[in-house]
Amino acid sequence: MTGHTPPVLGTLESALYADDLDAATIFWRDVMGLQPFQSVPGRHVFFRVTPSQVLLVFNPAATEQPPRPDARLPVPPHGARGPGHFCLAVAADRLDAWRDHLTAQGIAIEADFHWPNGARSVYVRDPAGNSIELADPAIWG
Known part of the structure; x- marks a missing residue:
């Protein structure tokens, strides 16, 4: 054991189900403005958040399901x-512009509040019921 953890660069991908x-495509593309760049019907759709996320x-x-024995990519x-x-x-x-946009799109605002440090978060639900937060990065500052 070396006692040194190798560094990471950051978050590359996050997954929702x-x-x-x-x-999901309609919500993330048409409401949230993320562009899909890969999909397999019935399996997945991937969206670009930033050039590297x-x-x-x-x-x-x-x-x-486990990958087939002959799978090209055995994920x-x-x-x-x-x-x-x-x-x-x-x-x-x-954040106010986002709140207005979401409301205009018929998306219910589940919560909108300021954290103890003054930073703000707005919460909605995607069509699958996932909790989607839009937040001032200062919530972790």
Whole structure:
């Protein structure tokens, strides 16, 4: 044991799970403005968040199955049931615009509050029931 943990560069991908990938695509593309860049019907749709960060939305019924022995990409099975959580960093001065945009799109605001340090978060639900947070990055500052 060396006692030194190798460094990481940051978060590359995050995953949410949804049974209805068409509804997920409409929400993430049309409401949230993320561009899909890869999809396999019934299995997954991937969205670009930043040039180096992606959101992966998987159908857990498809991804919890082990890969076939002849799979080109033998990704281990994974999946989750029930609501997950995903948070997008938003400039503090743009949170009101996001709230207005979401409301205009018919998305219910589940919570909108200031943390003890003064930073703000706005919470909504995606069509799969996942908790989606838009937050001033200062919540962790």
